[in-house]
Amino acid sequence: MTAVHLLIPAAGLGRRMGADRNKVLLHLIGQPLIAWTLRAAEAAESVVWIGLICQPTDQPLLQAVIDDLNLQKPVVFLPGGDTRQDSVYNGLHGLPEDATQVLIHDGARCLATADLFNRCAAALAHHKGLIAAIPVKDTIKVVNADQQITATPDRQHLWAAQTPQGFDVALLKQCHEEGRRQGWAVTDDAALFEQCGLPVHIVPGEETNLKVTTPVDLALAEFILQQREGKNGVS
Secondary structure: OOOOOEEEEEEOOOOOOOOOOOOHHHHOOOOHHHHHHHHHHHHOEEEEEEEEEEEEHHHHHHHHHHHHHHHOOEEEEOOOOOOOOHHHHHHOOOOOOOEEEEOOOOOOOOOOOOHHHHHHHHOOOOOOEEEEEEEEOOOEEOOOOOOOOOOOOHHOOEEEEEEEEEEEEEHHHHHHHHHHOOOOOOOHHHHHHHOOOOOOOOEEOOOOOOOOOOOOHHHHHHHHHHHHHHHHOOO
């Protein structure tokens, strides 16, 4: 099993959720969202270390979640930035010196399974950059500022990006430094790899690996977890 370090960006404010706190602290079937993410990371044999990237004001509440879970793997707090890109940059520089491969997983993707973490880690043995993703089912339209359709791309070639995303640590650090020099603003780390001309491989993701961003997402996540926990015999 390929051993990896895991960074979890969890420094957001939950504005789109309409919440008064970080959305990873909202409760889902009796536990905060981040608890489900951490449980999956704990269960993944490939993950040997967890870096939780957050704002200082959230750290006491997140520490309480970690204490309740009684995790056996080390969890280290790392400072969040103004953007996700800044947060991951901070996280990369907070990795242990011996970290050579890293998975980056959004804290709000609380339905990812240990199997997905392990499959992404295994793929890092063959690829320097990768993302979990699923094929797009809907027809996608490209629209201009006047709300007019300008193109309909072939969905056969379209995949919806998820996390985890995995990388060679040294290469990703270089890409982040280049992004800062060039002023690139990206929404995921794969985009930095792409901008630097580096290949990014696809690992089949999970249909249920949604990102909890809105109240509707939270309701869907609750339904999925109820079904999953029921099948596992957990009440």
